[in-house]
Amino acid sequence: MSGAARDIPVGALATARAVRAGEVRARQVAEAALARIETFEGELHCFNTVTADAALAAADGVDAAVAAGRDPGPLAGVPIALKDNLCTRGVVTTAGSRILEGWLPPYDATVVRSVVAAGAVVVGKTNLDEFAMGSSTENSAFGPTRNPWDPGRVPGGSSGGSAAAVAAGLVPLALGSDTGGSVRQPASLCGVVGMKPTYGLVSRYGLIAFASSLDQIGPFAATVADAAALLDVIAGHDPADSTSLAVGFEPVSPRLDEGVAGLRVGVISDFLADASPSCVAAVRAAADVLGRAGAVVEEVAIPALMLGLSAYYLVAPAEASSNLARYDGVRYGLRVDGPDVTGMNGRTRSAGFGPEVKRRIMLGTYVLSAGYYDAYYGQAQRVRTLVARGFADAYERFDVLVGPTSPTVAFEIGAKATDPLAMYLSDLYTIPTNLAGHPAVSVPFSLSEGLPVGVQVLAPALGEGAMFRAAAVIERGADPQARGPIEPRATKVAR
Amino acid sequence: MPAVTESFSRDDVVYVARLARLDLEPGEVDLYAAQLASILDHVAAVTGLDTTDVPPTAHPLELENVLRPDTPGSTLDRDEVLAQAPLAEAGRFRVPPILGEAP
Numbered sequence: 001m002s003g004a005a006r007d008i009p010v011g012a013l014a015t016a017r018a019v020r021a022g023e024v025r026a027r028q029v030a031e032a033a034l035a036r037i038e039t040f041e042g043e044l045h046c047f048n049t050v051t052a053d054a055a056l057a058a059a060d061g062v063d064a065a066v067a068a069g070r071d072p073g074p075l076a077g078v079p080i081a082l083k084d085n086l087c088t089r090g091v092v093t094t095a096g097s098r099i100l101e102g103w104l105p106p107y108d109a110t111v112v113r114s115v116v117a118a119g120a121v122v123v124g125k126t127n128l129d130e131f132a133m134g135s136s137t138e139n140s141a142f143g144p145t146r147n148p149w150d151p152g153r154v155p156g157g158s159s160g161g162s163a164a165a166v167a168a169g170l171v172p173l174a175l176g177s178d179t180g181g182s183v184r185q186p187a188s189l190c191g192v193v194g195m196k197p198t199y200g201l202v203s204r205y206g207l208i209a210f211a212s213s214l215d216q217i218g219p220f221a222a223t224v225a226d227a228a229a230l231l232d233v234i235a236g237h238d239p240a241d242s243t244s245l246a247v248g249f250e251p252v253s254p255r256l257d258e259g260v261a262g263l264r265v266g267v268i269s270d271f272l273a274d275a276s277p278s279c280v281a282a283v284r285a286a287a288d289v290l291g292r293a294g295a296v297v298e299e300v301a302i303p304a305l306m307l308g309l310s311a312y313y314l315v316a317p318a319e320a321s322s323n324l325a326r327y328d329g330v331r332y333g334l335r336v337d338g339p340d341v342t343g344m345n346g347r348t349r350s351a352g353f354g355p356e357v358k359r360r361i362m363l364g365t366y367v368l369s370a371g372y373y374d375a376y377y378g379q380a381q382r383v384r385t386l387v388a389r390g391f392a393d394a395y396e397r398f399d400v401l402v403g404p405t406s407p408t409v410a411f412e413i414g415a416k417a418t419d420p421l422a423m424y425l426s427d428l429y430t431i432p433t434n435l436a437g438h439p440a441v442s443v444p445f446s447l448s449e450g451l452p453v454g455v456q457v458l459a460p461a462l463g464e465g466a467m468f469r470a471a472a473v474i475e476r477g478a479d480p481q482a483r484g485p486i487e488p489r490a491t492k493v494a495r
Numbered sequence: 496m497p498a499v500t501e502s503f504s505r506d507d508v509v510y511v512a513r514l515a516r517l518d519l520e521p522g523e524v525d526l527y528a529a530q531l532a533s534i535l536d537h538v539a540a541v542t543g544l545d546t547t548d549v550p551p552t553a554h555p556l557e558l559e560n561v562l563r564p565d566t567p568g569s570t571l572d573r574d575e576v577l578a579q580a581p582l583a584e585a586g587r588f589r590v591p592p593i594l595g596e597a598p
Contacts, residue, residue, distance in 0.1 A: 106575045199555045213554045242561040243554075310538040321515060328516070330588050335581030341591045346518035358517055363531055365511040366503070375542055381551030383541045388552060421533050437555020461555075 008032045010485065012078045012172040012226040016119070019077035022066055026077030030059035030121050033079035037123065037170050040488050044146045046165040048084045049092050050124040055079070058121045065119075073119025075233060080115055081165045081174040084125035085132055086217070087206040088112055095208045096130040096140040096158075099352025100333045109206025110241070111175060111217050111234045118233040123171060126161030130354045131324065132182055132210045134158050135426035138417055139356045146413070147190060148488035149451055153410040156186030156426075159220070163190040166220045169485025173230050174220040179210050180312055181405075181430025183218040184442040188405035188454025191444040191483045193227040193471070194220050196430075198461045199437030200245035202231075203238030211319035212243075214312075214434040222484050224443060224472045228252045231464065245462075252468040260473050261294035263466060264398045268458075269299045270306050271403035271429050278448030279404040286445050286455040287402055289477030290470060300398065304390030307383050308432035313424060314367050314380035315435070320357075321364030327352060359420060388436045391460065400470050401458040404429050405442040409451040429456060439464050443471045444483035452482045502539065503532035 008029055009015045018024040034052050041047055065072040082088065085095040087105035094100045108116075116122065129139035137145040137160025145160040147153040148168040155164040159176025163186035166174050176183040178196035187194025196218045207217055219230035232251040238244045267287050272280045291297040329335035329348035336351045338344035353361070367376035394401060407428055416423040433440040438461055442454040455474060459467035508528045512519045519527070577583040582590075 104579060106571045106579070239561075239563065243556060243558070245556070307541055307544070310541040313534060313538045314541070325515075329581060330590055331576075332579045333581070338591065341593045342516070344591050345516040349516050350518040353517070358519075358523075359527060359530060359534075361515045361517065362508065362511045362527060363534060365515045366507060366531070366535075369511065369514065376539075378551060379542050379544070379546060380538075381553055382546035382549040383544065384552040385549050386544075386546070388555075420530055421537055424534070424537075435552075435555075 010172070011223060012075060012221060013229055015078050015172060016074060016076045019062065019066065020072060026059035026062035026121060027056060029077045030055045030079060030123070033123055033171055040168055040170060043151060044148060044164055044168060044488060045143055046126055046145055046161040046168070046170060047081070047124045048094055048096070048127050048142055048161070051091055051122060054091070055121050055123045058116070062119050062121065073117065074229065075115065075173070076119035078120045078173055079123045079171045080120040081124055081126045081162055081171045082112065082122060083128055083159050083162050083174070083176045085128060085177060085208040086112055086175060087208070088122070088125065091125065093125065093208070094142070095132070096128045096142065097352065097354070097357070098141045098334060099327050099349070101141070103332050105206070107206060110203035110238045112206065114234050115175070120173065126159070126165055126174060128161055129158035130357050131208065131320070132158040132177055132179055133320070133356050133360055135181070135185055135423050136416065137161060137186070138413065139354060141354055144413055147410045148484070148486055149191065150410065150489055153412050153451070154189070156189035156406070156410065158182040160186045162220050163187050163192055163194060166190070166192045166222055167484035167486060168488045172221060172226060175217055175234070176220055177207055178216050178218050178434065179214045180316060180434050181427040183220065184430050184440060184454070184456060185406050185426060187220060187442040189410040189452070191452030191486070192220055192222055193224050193441065193443055194218065195227050195231060195441040196433060196439060197231060197235065198245070198439045198464065200243050201249060201462070201464070202234050203241040203244050205238055205240040209323040211316040212323060213319060214316060224468060224475045225253070225256060227441070228256050228468050247462065250465060252464050255465060256468055256472050258469055259293060260290055260470050263290070263295040263400065263470060265290050265295045265297045265470065266300035266394055266398035266401045267297065268305065268401050268403040269301045270303055275404045275407045275429070276409070278409065278446070278453055279407060282445045282453045282455050283402060283404050286474045286477070289474055290402070293473045295470070300394055300401070302390045302394050304386045305432040308387050308435050309424065309428050311380040311383040311387065312431045312435060313363070314376050315384065317360040317364030318368050318377050319364070321361045321368065324357070324361055356420065384435045387432050391432070391436050391438065395460040399459070399466050400463065403456050403458070405454040405456040409448050409453060433458055437461060439467055441467055441471050443474050443478065445474065445478045447479060447482045502535045503528055
């Protein structure tokens, strides 16, 4: 870290500790984060909105609490970035879409309230693929985000802005959403930790819906411990979300360092067949790290997981076509006038949605239409059961599973932009987890030709504790050069 | 770009675009037909599987109705909500005519 940031601790827990102890003021931390955003934002485009004034005011509030002897919260003064599909009252929330350009939500998402209550300082809203549909952040209506490791490459997606912001050291924490891998895949491509919680563990209230049976909000951080601390803050029952789990959640942070002695670890062999050699090597090396730490490691074949991608691209578009029906030009966002209400709807939606969103709405409408419903959507739901059963059988013998997060390292901007199917295959190893409603986390492990490679740890529903302990062990055995925060590489050529 | 197959024809695109209230340009129809056919051909792999006796999963959780006591609570501020509407009038959303009557 350079210049003004010299005295600011690196990482969320270190920052919160220093702020709580009065060693550094939250305002200094916020000013340093805002300065670093200012330095790199033009090149990386991580943010759709930077809330500098509000961040400084929030930081002053934290400092006032510290000065008055009040508890400023476990994330006191820690800058955090929010994916721009999380509603923030009075702060523009776009979901990366022209159809919501300039929209000021009248309420905060529950996770936003949770992080603010914990003392975190919101610095802005991060770029994403439109309505979280994509794996590269190129589908944003506001232009792509660039990967800090190589600005010619994508950061992954759809939460690419959040992943890149943490990787570039602009913020120690960020929130994203993961419907088919949209936290874990960009985490892998950017060399940071990204985690998708058990379905229902984190409230979806105020998350702009994409596919409601799959969407979960999850944390990004540079380290496993920081990600665990953020999960502990956002997890918990919320009466405002009817799918919120009413179970007691045991925070993962207190037992994070208890190790993996005796833990039964399955290496998913189906995920190694087609992944790139560097991704396969990372998984095997991470499995060795777990084995040396006392885990019992075996390979396991779960062929049903390979059906997940096809089922997902029937289920997710079907749910999206229903959820996005609300953008009708009446209550919020864009309206393009037409001769009657139907004409207004059609013109508004055509002008407001980008190509990928239109594709998924049409695909979803098709698979739900009369004559095709059972052959496509009904069958996909039955295949979803097969995926869940595949996991259930494996979890009778294993506590956690490991595999690659992404089949490849970060690809070049534009490489898959004209081939939607090739883009979809980026999520081959992350999707089954969403179909089953399970948790999974991507941990940076190694470098391949200067680009980070992540390893994924998967667990059964509410298995976050063991999953995070395994992730912490893998992190200790990983190449420390393979993770953020890094000094972003300069753009080689003006593009 | 793969050829348009029977799995997603031009007519299918026109039909679902109308259902989904998307006004497409003629050039878009051909592009989407080709792309959607390619996607559907890939995902259709699952349609051939024997899933006799496999129940469908609509949701990862066993969903049940969530009820609360029927007591008044706070609501969103009407003016704040209407301020975000493209057109509002007299405390309501304003829309074009629906049944052909005069606005």
